[in-house]
Each structure stands twice: as C-alpha cells, then as structure tokens.
Amino acid sequence: MLSKSKVFITRPIPEEGIALLKKRANVTLRRADSVISRRDLLKGVGKVEGLLSILTDKIDGAVMDAAPNLKVIANYAVGFDNIDVEAATQRGIVVTNTPGVMDEAVAEHALALILAVSRRVVEADHFTRAEKYKAWMPMGFIGPSLRGKTMGIIGMGRIGSTLAQMVHDGLGMNIVYTDFQINKQLEKELGAKKVTMNELLKRADVISVHVPLLPSTTHLIDTAEFKKMKKTAILINTSRGPVVSEKALTRALKSKAILGAGIDVFECEPSIDCDPSDQLELKVLDNVVLTPHIASATNEARIAMSTLAATAILDALSNKKPKTIVNPEVWSRRRR
C-alpha cells in the first residue's frame, strides 16, 4: 500500500531525500522556502500518513489530531524539541530524527566559532572593511593561543566527541567533559577526563555545549555558571538557545566576566534578543560571534539528513522499524 501513502514535506530540503520518497510515495512538497504557517501546517497534514518536518515546525497534539491517518513524523534534525513526542506516542505515531550524520558538520562549526572568537576574526574583518587598517599594529587584535589550553565539553555524545577529537588532534588542547557516563575510549585515546560541572566551569579555557534541550538543561548555563568561569573563558553554543540564559550571557560578555562567545542558537530564535527593553543586546557587543543556526549546514550533512529522514518515513510506512526512531515503545502499538 506504500505507493498510495501520502507524505507532506513542510519546506524544501535537499533533493536526494525528496527523490527517494517520490519513488515510493505520493509526495506533497511545500515549495515556499519560509516557515510554514500554523494554518497551512494543519491543512497540509490533513490526509497524510507521513510528515517530514523541520525544527521550526511545532508539531503538537493539535497537529496530530488534524492528521487522523498520520503514522510517522520524521524530523529533519537531530534535536526534536519541536515535537510533542509524548502526544505522538499516545496516538501511536512514530517519531524519528537524524542522528549521526551531522557530527562533523556541527563540530567543524563549533571549531570555526572557537577560532573566530579567540582570534577576533569578525571584529578584525569589520575593522579592515572600514579601512581602519593604517599600519601594522604590534598590539592590535591580540587573542589567546589554544595549544595546551583546556577544552571543556558539556555533553560528550557524538558531536561532543567529534569536537574533542578535532581540538585535541588539531590544536593540542586538553579535554575535560561532563556527561552522565564515562567515555572510556576518549579517556584512553585523548586523555580526556570526566569532571563535575563545577570543575569544568572553573578549569576550562573554552567551553562548548552539546546537550539536547530538556527541562533539565534549560538555562544550564546561567549567572551562577558564568561566575565560576575564568575571565579568559570562551563559551560556544551550537546546541539549543535556551540551554544558555541569554540575559546572563549578555551580562557576562558586557561586563567582560568572560572573554567571548560564539553563538549559533538563540533563546528566542529567530530573534537574537528576547527582551528588547532590557538594554542587553548581543548584537552590539564585539566579543561575541553570532551565526543563524547553521552548524549542520554542510552539503554532506544536509543531504544525509534528507535521505535519513526520507528512509525513516519509507521504513515506517512499510512496517519496518526505522533505525532512528525516538519513541521505540510505540512500535508494537503503532497506527497501521
């Protein structure tokens, strides 16, 4: 019956995944390259069995109730905090994500931010474009070297481990990390050391966050955590905005309580300022580099994400358990 299954894709993704789906299902692709409105989303899911969503689509119980035939939601992201997984599980709907195909891309972007902040690349670029470069400056744009310094990784999963490897092998940094489990392989190969959060915050010269957004990780980095960091610390966030308190971050950067930050995700995304009335704006500060949630934006990662999401839909619709199911408990009592 798969050839008759209807699949809705809420926004253009790389063609590879779409082509895979088109071979075996009846695909409706919303062509507008913008966030789908709630109205269009509710209408779009009406008759479908499969939904390929992106992280800006809020897929809650109401969306699921508007889709009585919906069997599988494949999120084109590793994070799935935009989906009410519990509501899906209650309704017998399978939810999948795209882990394991963007580890390099995200780690590379975290590395790009580390170097951009430490070597003040964006600030220096603005200076140069403004034709302020008049003569070589013996004291101009000085920043810290990274060799021999300590990298603190909060969340040593696939992406955190990939970054650990990169900064250890490429930059000669020492690694400390927090996680709920010990990563024996990295401890052996890189001499990485699992420490408490307190110790990491105090010891690390660069701190990079790699945890999912959960109630327990919301504002994991807040005023108290910034107070424990070195004045020379650099914070990198490529995970989810609300993991770092925007107010606390902006205060820490403004008061030079830390050296700098590289931020790819925002607490009130896509806004880069949750509260325009509080005089705390990241965008006016020189010691922060901002990018618009692009850490996974490599050709390779995005193509792999599209084919992985498509494969998950095709598997679920042909009664094969998708490899990337996030609510496996639903499988035996899924909608058929």
Ligand code: DGY
């Ligand atoms: C994800 O996959 O969760 C990223 O934030 C976007 O690639």
